[in-house]
Amino acid sequence: MTAAHVHHPDLTRNQSLVYDVLNGSDAPLSAYSILDALRGEGFRAPLQVYRALEKLRAYGLVHRLESLNAFVACSHPDCAGHETAGFAICEKCGKVSEFAEERIAAPIRDWAKAEGFVLAGSTIELRGLCRDCREG
Amino acid sequence: MTAAHVHHPDLTRNQSLVYDVLNGSDAPLSAYSILDALRGEGFRAPLQVYRALEKLRAYGLVHRLESLNAFVACSHPDCAGHETAGFAICEKCGKVSEFAEERIAAPIRDWAKAEGFVLAGSTIELRGLCRDCREG
DNA sequence: ATTCGTTATGTTATGTCATAACACATCCCG
């Protein structure tokens, strides 16, 4: 676990294993990929992964990418407060950049307020080519 | 077909049936719900639905909601040009409001440009309570 | 230290969403 994430309970063994796999990956991973990566640690069933992911997401350590059905470790020191985090997904190399831009989040909150929509959460995912792949 | 959508080829029978089901629904529908709705019209297999949806999305008549694994008819007269449409999904009544706010799209394009990210498409989905459900 | 509620885990089975592969039909255009 990184020193930056100090605001959540200690992780259980399963949670820690799942987090480490995600944190060590360049690209998002599906739950079943995580399962395969942890068979050597005794994992046998999808629920072992999904239950750990559920907790890790609640702690703000992991995000789900809805457009990929996949998961990533949070790249920010204190993510739990970022209700409107966004992700830029490179369609060539698969890497994901997480951003928490107030310039993007603010107009969304403003729109919701003007509409009378009580905002509980958001999914913001961009697809395209990252700088490296565009140049390559 | 609505008079507003005049910029795409005529729909085939399957495409038209799928579009009508979506257009007549208050809330997003899964592909399998659409399939069930069309069994009386002779639909037997998921592919019949998915293939129609694929075309309808290409025409800009239908959107996919990634966070729900479901589909909605487009609510705008000319949606094909809206690369950064967003959706507000009510978690109580299930209704979806589509929006195409330049105030939200512009800062996303700006961020992408500053990052050197070539934007190909985006998913913007908000979860919460719509005005009606908040008041109810 | 024992009881008891809460949380985590293991396991099997099932449910839900989506596509591969192949065959056949239809349409349109030259």
Add this chain to the structure above:
DNA sequence: CGGGATGTGTTATGACATAACATAACGAAT
């Protein structure tokens, strides 16, 4: 009318996610 492109039907399979139930570990209060 011939031939490529597109649409359709069907079977089978792959990929993602959860229900239901049993057992175990933990932690606080007595």
